[in-house]
Amino acid sequence: MSVSRRTTISKRALVAPAALAAVGLVLSACGSKAGDETAASGTTESCVNTSGDTIKVGSLNSLSGTMAISEVTVRDSIALAVEEINNSGGVLGKKIEIVAEDGASEPTVFAEKAEKLISSDCVAAVFGGWTSSSRKAMLPVFEDKNSLLYYPVQYEGLEDSKNIFYTGATTNQQIIPALDYLKEKGVKSLYLVGSDYVFPQTANREIKAYAAANGIEIKGEDYTPLGSTDFSTIVNKVRSADADAVFNTLNGDSNVAFFREYTNAGLKAADMPVVSVSIAEEEVAGIGAQNIAGQLTAWNYYQTIDSPENKKFVDAYKAKYGATKPTSDPMEAAYTSVYLWKNTAEKANSFAVEDIQNASDGVTFNAPEGLVTIDGDNHHITKTARIGEIRPDGLIYTVWDSGSPIEPDPYLTSYSWAESLASK
């Protein structure tokens, strides 16, 4: 817990790194002016040091604030993958050294810390981020500084950047398969409940477009401020709307209050199932399995997947962090992202950003979720979609999967009903 202890002082200490970053910015700006003209083309010279026998990477996660509940586990998974790689010889003969930073659940802090990791710590790549707001805040930093971010969480799609690798699902690997599944089960109407920010709003826009094209009625749509704790009114609305299913894009602690209210108000999974896209094994424990048993989730990975790669991952995680700690989809995607970076660097035989970008297409890794392959065009990866049912033991069991990995399609260009979305 030593890392989290230093986060208490991080608010006060914030000024120092920010000042450092500012100084670094001025220095690098001066340096590029003094140097040759190529620097003026926009790509700042990388300060990554590849001469030693270690290579530095950044781990940028919220260790404090409302998102800490989820992001601490991602930090742990990144550390696990790095430890495994170092124990088996490192990357290109170099041991990986992690520089950990706290994003403090604040997009602006994420941007500041990303800048610090790139400019003053000179890391070769950064792993982390969770909320779409944090990714959107970091994106310009990584593009300006021409560095690499590996982002491990499912998100709302409609984005690609040559400086970001997305190892979580985009919508056609998670939300659309979930809608296909519901349609197949005979669901004719949906109620949408979400937190009031980027991901749920965009995801629901896509869900509504899908529903309109597939004859599914949207009986209601509600957003609550992040961290909202009172769902009595929303549950009343859901009950009187009487939809066939509820599509839940709530994030964080709000899920606890929502499911407790849902269960206590007598609504049941058998009558009106809730499909969630942000509830993994870790969150089930906090909600209480008895309050959520029988409900559905849509992800690409569950702890219960039966494969040798997953057994190895789960065993290693539990050995390092405790037998009661579950493994979840974003954790697996974070773990996978480190290996994908390693495999790409080895294919490129270089840590340089441009070499990694050029070599990325077709790089594979036998991940706990199954084989994944990087798409060099949009920097997303192929993923198998899985619908899971939460059982009373607190684990999630696959009830349906897509059979083979689905090609990433962040702009939904292969779906005719989604034409209007990408342009918005």
Next chain:
Amino acid sequence: MDVVIGQLFTGLSIGSILLLAALGLSLTFGQMGVINMAHGEFIMAGSYTAYVVQQVFSTAGSSLLISLLVGFFVGGAMGVLLEVTLVQRMYHRPLDTLLVTFGVGLILQQLARDIFGAPAVNVVAPEWLSGGVDILGAVVPKTRIFILVLAVVCVAVLSVALKTTPMGRRIRAVVQNRDLAETSGISSRRTDITTFFIGSGLAGIAGVALTLIGSTSSTVGQYYLIDAFLVVVVGGLGQIKGAVIAAFALGILNSYIEYSTTASIAKVILFVIIVVFLQVRPQGLFAVKTRSLV
């Protein structure tokens, strides 16, 4: 029709939760004038107390009632510790108090994360509180009825204690005119500590009750802190009845506005109403009238 009634109960329920969260604050902030930003963390301490007690007793049925008692003393003890070590040194520096208690709040949150881990923990609601009751066509969860009853009991006990006991009379005397109370032989130090103990203890009780409906994590206190301050400010400083009326009024307003709009809009409209109200009545619903010079 059942929507109207259902939302009325929802409003009463939201009001009772606001009231529980704000009741302790109406003592420490309303009566003593201390802006205690760590009040939310006392609520959090109550929630984690419920979790620990449940781990020890392992039966959900009786552990809730034990937790309420233990939570009161845990919250109260933390309050006294804060008062004795920090707050008493800055009774006439409200801004310093605000900053210091905010810092204490951050430390307490981090402490909770270090002890219990960052993910939320699960406090199991007792069997006799699971499910809902059908009242005139609206299903009201039993946990919410329990919280409503608990809030009413807390208010009743607190107001009787303030009105009839010698301790209550001393508290009111110090609130109304500190100097005069001191010249009459009342130890204002002891009274301050007692008031802070009860106020913080009530936060602990609120924390235990909130585990029934929400999450138990290090950030739980922050969700309720602003609302609690709102209730006290709207109700008027120094009056329990102001907090009671304000809490239920805000709760019912919130439930009806939210039903006809959305949760985010409801919050905005509610804040606008409060701002307009405070323009008209800056002192809140009720104000203590004294002949004190300060």
